Amino acid sequence: MIKLLTFDLDNTLWSVDPIIIRAENAMMEWLYENYPELRFRISLVQFEQYKNRIASEHPEISHDLTQLRLTTLREVLEGHVKGDIPGIVKKAYEVFHEQRNLVQYFPYAREIVEDLSRDYPLYALSNGNADVHKVGIGHLFQQHYSAGSVGFAKPHPAMFERALQHAGAKPHEGIHIGDHPVQDVQAAQEVGMKTIWVNWFNHPWPLTTPPDGIITHFEELPEVIDRINATRNDR
Numbered sequence: 001m002i003k004l005l006t007f008d009l010d011n012t013l014w015s016v017d018p019i020i021i022r023a024e025n026a027m028m029e030w031l032y033e034n035y036p037e038l039r040f041r042i043s044l045v046q047f048e049q050y051k052n053r054i055a056s057e058h059p060e061i062s063h064d065l066t067q068l069r070l071t072t073l074r075e076v077l078e079g080h081v082k083g084d085i086p087g088i089v090k091k092a093y094e095v096f097h098e099q100r101n102l103v104q105y106f107p108y109a110r111e112i113v114e115d116l117s118r119d120y121p122l123y124a125l126s127n128g129n130a131d132v133h134k135v136g137i138g139h140l141f142q143q144h145y146s147a148g149s150v151g152f153a154k155p156h157p158a159m160f161e162r163a164l165q166h167a168g169a170k171p172h173e174g175i176h177i178g179d180h181p182v183q184d185v186q187a188a189q190e191v192g193m194k195t196i197w198v199n200w201f202n203h204p205w206p207l208t209t210p211p212d213g214i215i216t217h218f219e220e221l222p223e224v225i226d227r228i229n230a231t232r233n234d235r
Helices: 017-034 044-057 065-080 085-100 109-116 158-167 181-191 218-230
Strands: 004-007 122-126 143-146 174-178 194-198 213-215
Touching (some): 017 044, 044 065, 109 218, 122 158, 158 174, 174 181
Parallel strands (some): 174 194, 194 213
16 A cells, blocks of 8 residues: 655656746846846856856765855855855845745646645655745645755665655555656665656656656646555565
8 A cells, every 4th residue: 555655846846947047047136236246257157167066076065956056156256255255145045045936836736736645645855955835835745855954866765765764654655756767766666666757748768667657747646646556566
């Protein structure tokens, strides 16, 4: 019997790329408005280059997207701005984070998750730094584990193992639902969980071992979960 559903967030419940673009632009515009000297010294492209370099030089924080962004902001500002650097970093990140948590759900994603929360405990497992409470679905999830909070990004098994342990569920009693073939499906399979691939664009499955279910829109999800539940495998 299925006792736990875990969900990826970015690109599973909403499209993340336009969100990040909007949030980064808002952050940079706030910096330019308040510190005009930055406008001709650091572009968003250069900021990303800083961030990539810092991630490479400091792999211990590369999984934690919040800490990586804060570290990048601090390094960029220390080289170009005088004043209360920690305070400026804090405010610039707040501008980014506010926009980062303004999401547009895929059709029926929020409604289906809400329906499922009445029948199953739900856990969010994300490599990103969205806040389930700020995006308006925190009340539907019993726990939210991120790469930053756990210390490892998927496909590392830590997030899956943490969720199973906290829920008191065996791997075969959990289903992970996500869009990424490796970070979501393959990673959850290696832990022993059932898997559902959210295949928004109807791509062919790219790996050897297929998921237990595939959906191309969220209205299919409850039926696929019921089917997996009915073909229980206790191995």
